[in-house]
Amino acid sequence: MVCRSRSLDGRECRSEVCMIVKNQLWNDARVKKEASTLKRMGLSVTIIAYPEEGRPESEVWNNVQVLRVPRSGALKARLRKALDSCEEDDRGLLRRMVAALRHNPMKKFLGLLFHSLLYQARLLRHALATGAEVFHSHDLDTLPVCAAAAFLTSGKLVYDSHELWLESRRHLLETSRPFRVLEKWTEELIAPLADAVIAVTPGRAGIMREMYPDMAGPDLVPNYPPMIPRMKKSGEVRRSLGAWEEPCFVFLYQGILGLHRGLEELVDAAAMLRGLPVRIALVGHDRSRGVIPEYAAERMTADVLTFHPPVPSEDLPGITASADCGLLLFQGSCLNHTYSLPNKLFEYMMAGLPIVACDLPEISAVVRRHRCGVLVDAGDPASIADGMRRVAADPAGAAEMGMNGYLAARDLYTWHNSALTLHGIYQRLLGRRLPLPGPGGAE
Structure with missing residues (x-):
């Protein structure tokens, strides 16, 4: 059954699938590919995501309803104002209780937990x-609210x-112990x-099968x-990647600029390549909090290494195709x-690099x-x-490896193959036949 609901701006919308x-959303290629695939299977889809600067809270993208839910609500602001007024109150007990709460070692955990629960409640609504x-x-961070719904x-x-959320560096290094325990319980339960x-x-x-043998x-x-x-390679794009003079061999890393992805070592490698007609371009969001760009500046690699701002996933293929070789240097941390x-x-591989x-x-x-x-x-x-x-010293060998990768990607590693699996999953869940998705992805 298709139910009717209203988007954030009050318009009526229909959804069979809520993601x-x-x-x-603008830079999440996987979510967009899956939503577009479900749409081509004849299903109506709503995606609920984080807000984006310059984008409306509610819009239709590629025939998919997108709702961007603000991360801070009016209730949080009212509670903060109430706590501030209580702490300024001279009448004693309430003021001391609020002051004690704000200086409690658990304050950060409790505050983050409270903020998370408020946001989960908005998402659930x-x-x-x-x-x-x-x-x-x-x-994993959206599993509780989807399970509740x-x-x-x-x-x-x-x-x-x-x-593998519980085994990721972000979880292990950036999540406090109480939240790590909470997230572990969440996944084990749900x-x-x-x-x-x-x-x-x-x-x-x-x-995952070893961790949860009873899981589907x-x-x-x-x-x-x-x-x-x-x-084709674009001269304008190549110049934006640092190839100011040709001939030049352009190495490309695209994706999150984070630690334990071999990027600090890449900066050191860049320093060893000075004097060669090569350039290295890093394209993506900086999640290292400035560590990697600052380290590159310390190593004085600006003549070899360029940082390029992130681009929407739809625009990335043109950048990828304009490079000469891709870099993938994850570490087994x-x-x-x-x-x-x-x-x-x-x-x-799809770009022939x-x-x-x-x-x-x-x-x-x-x-x-x-x-x-x-x-x-x-x-x-x-x-x-x-x-x-x-690789740079052997253009013929590089071209052969690039063609090998392209042919493999074309025949084996296209989203259409993944879409067929997704089609089978949703037919099983809904208990009805669905149209096969044609080739394509996030358009």
Whole structure:
């Protein structure tokens, strides 16, 4: 049954599937590919996501309803104002209680927990308003609210695990111990109750099966790119990537600029490549809090290495195609990295780029199988620099590796293959036949 609801601006909308992601949609290629695929299967879809500067709270994107829910609400502001007024009150007990709370060692945890619960409540209200049959959770941080919505409406729950969340560096380093325990309990409790569980790589799927033997699946939906025609290199784009003079060999890293992705070692490798006609471009969001750009400045690599601002996922193929070689240097600092198959690997292959890649199990298996790149020790700058030199010094070999990767991506690693798995999952959940999605992705 399709239920009617109203969007944030009061317009009536219809949804059979409600997706929730705690991310900005503009740069989340996987969520957009899945939503577009479901739409081509004849399903109505609502995506609930974080706000984006300059974008409306409610809009239709690619025939998909998008709701951007503000992260801070009026209730939080009113409570903060009430606490401030209580602390200024001279009448004693209430003032001392509020002051004690604000100086309590647990204040940060309690504050974050309170803020999280308020936001979860707002997400739940909007999710319920969609009247969806299926609530599709993108990663562990949206699993509780999707589970609550499914329970309250007798709907279906999909847990789409993009990461091994509990084994990721972000979780291990940036999450306080109380929240780590809370998130562990959440996944242990809810994941086995999901009607469908989705994993991105075979290795991660295997670990999830070991962790939760009573869990459904998981089904494997790799984050392959959509099939796109090969694009010509753009001189303007190459100049934006640092190729101010030609001939020049451009190495590209695209994705999050974070720690433990081999980027600090790449900066050191860049310093070893001075004097060669090569440039290195890093394109993406800086999640290192300035550590990587500052380290690059310290090493004085500006003549070799360029930082390029992030671009919408739809615009990325043109940048990828204008480079000469892709870089993928993840380090095995956590199980999430060890068993990763980043979409950038297949985006490089789809663009016909050879790859200088780390020797982690899932990534190296693809590179070795298709002979589409060279493997290096991502923890050793000298090894990275040597691999880059070898590729740049052999244009014919680089072109052969690039073509090997392109042919493999075209035949094996396109989103259409993942979409067929997603089609099977939703037919099973809804108990009815759905049209097969044609080739394509997020359009």
